[in-house]
Amino acid sequence: MTPIIEFKQVSKAFDDKIVIDHLDLTIQKGEIFVLVGPSGSGKTTTLKMINALSEPTDGDIYFKEKRIKDYNIQKMRWQMGYVLQQIALFPTMDVKQNIEVIPEMLGWSKKDRSEAVDRLLKQVQLDPEQYRHRLPKALSGGEQQRIGILRALAANPEVILMDEPFSALDPISRNALQELVLDLHKELGTTIIFVTHNMKEAIKLGTRIAVMNKGKIVQCDTPEVIIAQPKTAFVKTFFEETGEDEAKLVKVADLVAMGYYRKEIDERLEKINGNTILSDTYALFAQHAALTIVENGQAVGTLNHQDVFAFLSRETQVNEA
């Protein structure tokens, strides 16, 4: 095991407020390292100190055993992919131009860049012919973040930093992108540092997880150890609070989108709006066997017990995988 990033007694204060308090941390080459914690715990600041968007007030951070402050920051950043929560694709550039931002600065030839873009698009199941020249605003949220990941990956960086990349996405896209990250990691072996406030996401993705609170790391272990032996009450509660049932996040419309419904429409049935959270339908299903789904004032189909259970059991399979 080779350390790629090391924090040694790193502190960070904004004015007088201490956000990071004497942090020691070692990230190994090739792992998915997840920083998880509630908002204000310092996880994002920790991430941003790695690519020097934020500078420590005290202590040193090492990238490949050299202090970050001794690097040419601009060139160092070309070796670190970055994926943002806001996605932040450059709105005036098309998909191809967004992906080749760093390769262009690295001086790759036009041919190499085009080939890389096409290869990457295929890797995330987007047809290059169809997507290459689209502008970001013509893509769905999930598609945008796929491109966001490709933009970070394009120049084969040693490290990819991901700052709550999926928290603004709907549950279905989020799930698909989590799978994508795992696939890409398996294939490329790139070190990924991933920030999230969702313990479930952390457990699904992390090789190791660091649980942060108030600027300190409370526990840093593999997911198995964190679940089995939470070190403090904070870790235990945090896991219980955020490890939420999918049913509280999924809407009826999401089931429709995934095909868990019937196309027949029976106007006599009780109606349910597409925006209803899945868990809120349970009370209705206690009284009715089936409901008519209404989207934008129009009946689109029927939902019954079987559909709901089919969906929920599918979720379980994914989680166990």
Next chain:
Amino acid sequence: MMNTFLDTLNERKGELVTAVFEHLTLSIMALLIAIVIAVPLAIWLVNHKRAAEVGLQITSVLQTIPSLALLGLLIPFVGIGTPPALIALVIYALLPIFQNTYIGLSEIDPSIEEAAVAFGMSRMRRLIKVELPIALPVIISGIRTALVLIIGTATLAALIGAGGLGSFILLGIDRNAPALTLIGAIGSALLAIIFSTLIRYLQHLKPRYTIITLAALIFVIGGISFSQSGIFAPNTIRIAGKLGSEPDILINMYKEMIEQEDPDLQVELEPNFGKTSFLFSALDNDQVDIYPEFTGTVLESLVDVPEDVDSQSLDSDQTYQEAVTLLNDQFDMTLLKPMAYQNTYALAVKKEFAEENDLTTISDLKKIESQVKAGFTLEFIDRTDGYAGIQDKYGLDFPSVQSMEPALRYQAINNGDINLLDAYSTDSELQQYGLVILEDDQELFPPYQGAPLMKTAFADEHPEVVTALEKLAGQITEEQMSEMNYQVNVEGKQPAEVAKAFLLDQGLLKEGE
């Protein structure tokens, strides 16, 4: 009305094309200069919030200076003609361009800025690849606002001899010819609409094509105005005239006389060039070669008269001699021999008003002093041989004195808004509106005789021009001048045509040359 408009349009299409090009050259140059100043300034200040606020304040204050005042303030520093007009227009264009560039850049989503930094882009690369393209629509809309503003304001450039469509508007007001004013106004409105649409269209092209189109446009307009600027015709003599039909007729006579004397000389006329001070400073700065000036005006407004000379007591001959001497001493200028007629100030009232109140002289106004509603030109109010002299010499002090543009006061007296005005003794409107001149019984108004004014160096270089123009000395009576003014102002004849007919009639010009 429609017919008049179309006839005028047809008659003046040559001048209109020239005016449109002058207007466009001026506007587009001003716009480019403003872009070159405001865009980099906003880029530089976008990371200095406090300085940017100051910048916005300054450009807003500049915006509030009335355009006429701004032009006036610039004349002492840069003279007249294109430079002050250009500077004024640039100043007006700064605010919208600066403001929009600043807003466009500062409203970029911070997460996009963060992404650009995190991907290791240099400051310059961020600006060119990310920030400017995102802010471009807002910047372009600022440029469009500036352009519309510039094209509108550029009509004022005519006031200081920079030409453009404003010349039509001014001329229209002066001649009481609404068709001319309309041509100027509609012309500038059309230009604004066309160019605003063009810019909107350019915005949707790829940047490369936008730049190519702009470059082509600048090249074409620049080329045309360059070829029109007379740089390729060194033998050209530029003769200008003040606002009004009389100077216009006179400079046309000058042109005919000079071209008869030496057919190789090219004479270019700049009619309705502006007011006295503009013209004099244009002559002094070699922007024009000759213009007709009055002996009285020289002593009153242009030269410093020695204290031992009482210019008010001089007769016509003495006035001319004094003007010649002082112009030569103080400005190295030559005033050729004057024509016969006197175009002096006069006070005039409606014929019925004179009869009702038994008025024949200026002194008679004393009887009805409290009923007088006077409409005077600004120049007349200000001059010691104008209203100031009337207060002094006649002891008159009117309860209501309004300052008005020369052409407007005739309409005002016709509508009854005023009942007394200042006039020139050769004005065609005296006849047209049924006005009578009150006799200057105290001999306040000095003698005003017209003569060509030029630099002595120019007179020495072009003796043939002097010979040609001196043939007009002692010609043209007041009646003849008034008649010619009537033909132009009321009958709508062209000054060139009236001038030529008179010269032929007097045998000064030989037919067929």
